[in-house]
Amino acid sequence: MDTSTISLVDTGFLLICTAFVILMTFGVAFFYGGLVRRKNIISMLMLSFISFALVTLQWTFFGYSLAFGPDFMGIIGGLENCGLLGVFADQSTRNLLIPDMVFMVFQLAFAAITLAIVTSALAERVKLSSFIIFGLLWTTLVYDPIAHWVWGNGWAATMGILDFAGGTVVHITAGFSALALVFVIRNRHGFTQYSMNPSNIPLTLIGGALLWFGWFGFNAGSAYAINEIAVNAFVVTNISAAAGSLSWMTASWIYGKPGSLSMISGTIAGLGAITPAAGFVGPIAAFCIGTLAGLICYYALMFRLKQGWDESLDAWAIHGVGGFFGTLCLGIFASVTIGGVAGIIEGSTTQFGLQFLGAGIITLYAIIATYGIAFFVDILFGLRVSEDEEYVGLDLSQHGETTDM
Amino acid sequence: MDTSTISLVDTGFLLICTAFVILMTFGVAFFYGGLVRRKNIISMLMLSFISFALVTLQWTFFGYSLAFGPDFMGIIGGLENCGLLGVFADQSTRNLLIPDMVFMVFQLAFAAITLAIVTSALAERVKLSSFIIFGLLWTTLVYDPIAHWVWGNGWAATMGILDFAGGTVVHITAGFSALALVFVIRNRHGFTQYSMNPSNIPLTLIGGALLWFGWFGFNAGSAYAINEIAVNAFVVTNISAAAGSLSWMTASWIYGKPGSLSMISGTIAGLGAITPAAGFVGPIAAFCIGTLAGLICYYALMFRLKQGWDESLDAWAIHGVGGFFGTLCLGIFASVTIGGVAGIIEGSTTQFGLQFLGAGIITLYAIIATYGIAFFVDILFGLRVSEDEEYVGLDLSQHGETTDM
């Protein structure tokens, strides 16, 4: 190691955090898997596993280079780092205390989980081969540019738009892309006609637990070092998650019963919302952000149901809306003493304006680009299985497998 | 970071350990969830998740301050740190090498899991709203003071009573509180009349695996640094867990068949018992502690069954008895070369006497205070659901959800 540019302790910390974030993609698998009908559990699980494998290779061969290679006009990275060429395992060229290779693999985990979150909109009806094509295109044309804009010295970074750990890059991108997808792939047969109750809530809670756990790596790791920012991020992440869990649960209690899915959806809402702000706000702000995120995302879910949009597992309502809200919250609650940036509460509206602009443009881009890609894949290959295959279930029709569980 | 008081490597280590301990509360969820009847799985899972969310907020707003704020007469902490005011993310005021904020969040995980363990006594019959009230009161009035006494410069600490990682504060407190609760909430309908077999042993083993894994953070992290104490704690924790697994399994083999629940209960018994002593005893002592804990807790469970106490998931027999036994073991097996303290085997009975006194008083306090709180909550709000709700199952009656699994 070139210990003049590298800190060993930060490198070790980031490696562990990376493993945590990688576990989260599997967490998404279990979270989503428990929410579908039994005949589609295996299919739902596989979409996340495949997302992870696929993005790993894409990232290795060219995705990382597109996102973090030398900047081209603020829009996209160059191809210099394709095949991880010139990505050093023992030195840093990125002004960080960790080797470039560690940065690369940490970012890989983010790219992968984003695609996994998007599969919410494809639940119980996507054709596997088309998903693979869509996934490759989407990561390349939607995720990689957005990651470049915000974190790879692209236009958003240049303008000063901030996203601590992915509220914009990961959650807005995934959530609004999922929404756009629904308008191409359309609703599941029988949606709104008969109930499509989750078949395995314990599995969903296993996923939720892994997500909560992994999120510490996601947010604390995004400080790229062990320092007060990482410590703060760790603590506020937990507070927001807890606040979101209880506020969503309470909201649904008022209208009916406090289900476990309310609670765990609130957790993810709280986590998604604190993500962009975790390095900039303190504990009490985190409590406010989590509580509000739980409520807002709850109403977003109600709204989507009323619209009859079958964005089946609520990537939009939870990640999309939560991430958008959190990105704004950075502009509201940011505290100079914590992250060096002032929000509205400390009297400055500049950052809020920037956040709003950034989130807005990226939301639009995600929607339009995803719609385009999905439309194209649908025309050429068909995004959706046949009605009979859907009826029989994707486990059997796509994978030839079933589960007793 | 103020690197004159802070060690970065220890800070990073503690952050990771904290995530491990947080995962344990979910481990308790799955462990307990698999042990109840299918109609109550979701409810049982939720009790742990809610415990974690609830205690997170309680700890943030005032719990931490009560436990670890400036000492008031050895009994309780002051309110100076409410809302995490004055809890630094970048320096240490506690004579540790990690920032106060990291200490705070590590301790948060301990407070949360303790409440989760207590839910054993509430299994399959508690009213959700009353649990929330009870949980808040219990953490505030039982857990926080005890944590203060032992770890927050309270009277027990002053006297020299030792508890390395929570055998007293976590396991005795949780186990005996659970026992006391049973005498207020009383047995489940049909208890002793018909079998209430666990419905999902694989889920319990998932929980057990997460607990075993997380316990390394629990015990090694309790050294608050990477040093020989942490290394020793890590190793002896594992040995005691293994010894407990095999000894309980063997005991139940002698009387019948070696079930997986015998084995995994033995694991937790071994882990609970080594917890207070992990910084003070060596590998061979750990083997003895684990083996004996497995046997003693096994007989404790038999005893409770004979008494007809429906402490449903055995927090008392495993955590309570195991933690008590382990607290005494510190006084027996402690070795000067390892932790600087001598036990009976090295010829000194002083520490044993202290341990006995401390464990005794705290046991009594936990029983009496918990009984009082539960009694009060029961009178005012009713701790228990109606008989019909219990019959239908708490998943449906409290949460409006069901699971196929």
Added chain:
Amino acid sequence: MDTSTISLVDTGFLLICTAFVILMTFGVAFFYGGLVRRKNIISMLMLSFISFALVTLQWTFFGYSLAFGPDFMGIIGGLENCGLLGVFADQSTRNLLIPDMVFMVFQLAFAAITLAIVTSALAERVKLSSFIIFGLLWTTLVYDPIAHWVWGNGWAATMGILDFAGGTVVHITAGFSALALVFVIRNRHGFTQYSMNPSNIPLTLIGGALLWFGWFGFNAGSAYAINEIAVNAFVVTNISAAAGSLSWMTASWIYGKPGSLSMISGTIAGLGAITPAAGFVGPIAAFCIGTLAGLICYYALMFRLKQGWDESLDAWAIHGVGGFFGTLCLGIFASVTIGGVAGIIEGSTTQFGLQFLGAGIITLYAIIATYGIAFFVDILFGLRVSEDEEYVGLDLSQHGETTDM
């Protein structure tokens, strides 16, 4: 800590990695548990849990000493470290930057998982008591010597045979031992006559996720320090896993449908194959190794099915063949700039020859010694349950438990 020989940051890193590897043994439990019929799930889970507990004690009392005690003629370690005597928690006598005690517990996790992998061949028919005897003998007579030869200054190490993280010691040993076992314990009743479909694929995927996660500790930790080797190992491990997942899935797609079990088997194949080479090859080589491993192991599985060998859960086809292939790959793809060793591609065939020799001898030893031990245990105690017990299922007949799940 004796900080003249010890690095705190590496010690902390290795402790965390050890916890990761310990989690993997439970990962094997869930992976295997989901693959058997419902009546044997608990039994299958327990075999791994018991393996871990058993090897923990064996290792503590004498296994570590046999494997890593002072070398005796290149064949076995001496008994000087029995009971962990002379294994320091605060200094290193092994030319590593971590205390001997940390090295001991990291290696313990490897010894334990190896036995757990072997249980594949015993699935759904082994007698519990005989397994315990077999397991003790096998770890002592097969695993410990092999670990000594390769990693404990034995003959293989002296000759220059390389195994970065256990492709030979763990995967070849486990896989070929499992194969040998089948010829003693023989096929399950009804094998090839009626389908024995996996009953709980989600559980298998939970296991797979934990394995993928833990493997980062397995391989990166095998650098015994935070350095460029660890970073490289982390990255290539992930790439090979992803490549294996997709290549096996594709292969099975060509002949039928792309099942989730194809995908996750490919993951393990990719992970097993990269293990011996992770410190010596770069990303592109890792992609090739993973891809080829997925294909080769797929055909190995087909081959075993055609032979009618009931090596039930494919430890041989995946770990054995994958590990063997990976051990050779080190001799093919090794790059001087990464690990200081040149493979065939860089023009040197020496290392390849050594690898072939080492893998060959160890394969033979594992097969012969395991066959002998199993034969002996079978004659004396009977390895297998009665036909009726097998029919009823091992959960009930061996453990007196059942699961709804």
Added chain:
Amino acid sequence: MQKLEIIIRPEKLEQVKKGLDEEGFHGMTITDVKGRGDQRGICLQYRGKLMKVDLIPKVKLEMIVPDEKVDDVIRIIKKEAYTGKNGDGRIFIYEVIKSVKVRTGEVITEW
């Protein structure tokens, strides 16, 4: 007194139950089953090859009703369980000799 064994699509259960409720038919016993009819399940195209999925999940309702109510139940089922596609289900009808209520001990032979 007759028993109707009614096999329907699981997703139609709610609707069928509602239809029955409205006309006062409450007593029923429900079992998860799998089944195939004469058209042998569902036939999927898979890369040019045919793949038969027989044994589709179904729900079996058993209802014991007085002789004169049998036709009412049949009518309701035919209406509520109907989609018009293969697999809509069947009703099989049997004679019941006697019915006993455990709680009251009441025995019904004519109903």
Added chain:
Amino acid sequence: MQKLEIIIRPEKLEQVKKGLDEEGFHGMTITDVKGRGDQRGICLQYRGKLMKVDLIPKVKLEMIVPDEKVDDVIRIIKKEAYTGKNGDGRIFIYEVIKSVKVRTGEVITEW
């Protein structure tokens, strides 16, 4: 030869089985079912509103016995499955035409 279809509470299964064993009734087939009787399941109070939980889990025992033993079985069930509360269950009785034992090929028509 008649078939008794016995629907009881799951938690009473052990006791019922024991009662049957004692009088020499061994053969039986058991299915997990859900059901509701005429009182339409269980009615819970929830914040002033009523909430019906119909389709409570039950266990169905099927027993084929000789005509003259039917009343013995009914008697045992009425005793062992009884709690006195709603939901204790029902027994429905059918005629069996013929029974074949696969292993021996033995056919019973009169029993």
Added chain:
Amino acid sequence: MQKLEIIIRPEKLEQVKKGLDEEGFHGMTITDVKGRGDQRGICLQYRGKLMKVDLIPKVKLEMIVPDEKVDDVIRIIKKEAYTGKNGDGRIFIYEVIKSVKVRTGEVITEW
């Protein structure tokens, strides 16, 4: 028209289905059940003590067939479900009054 209630070993299901298919019997409803026959399940030795495992998992096939086909089905089952060991299963046969096809409304009384 009669109903055959066929109880077999789960591991024989594939083979039985194949045998039925070959002779053109497609319609069937399948339920997972547990059962014991007169020999009261399986008896295991455990450290000198006996341990009874009753309630072994079985599969129940229900098939409604025309009267004249009943014997064909019995013959097939006796052949395909046979192992010769305890627990091979039973067939119980009942009279069906009427059958209704939900999709077409078609009613069959004589078959």
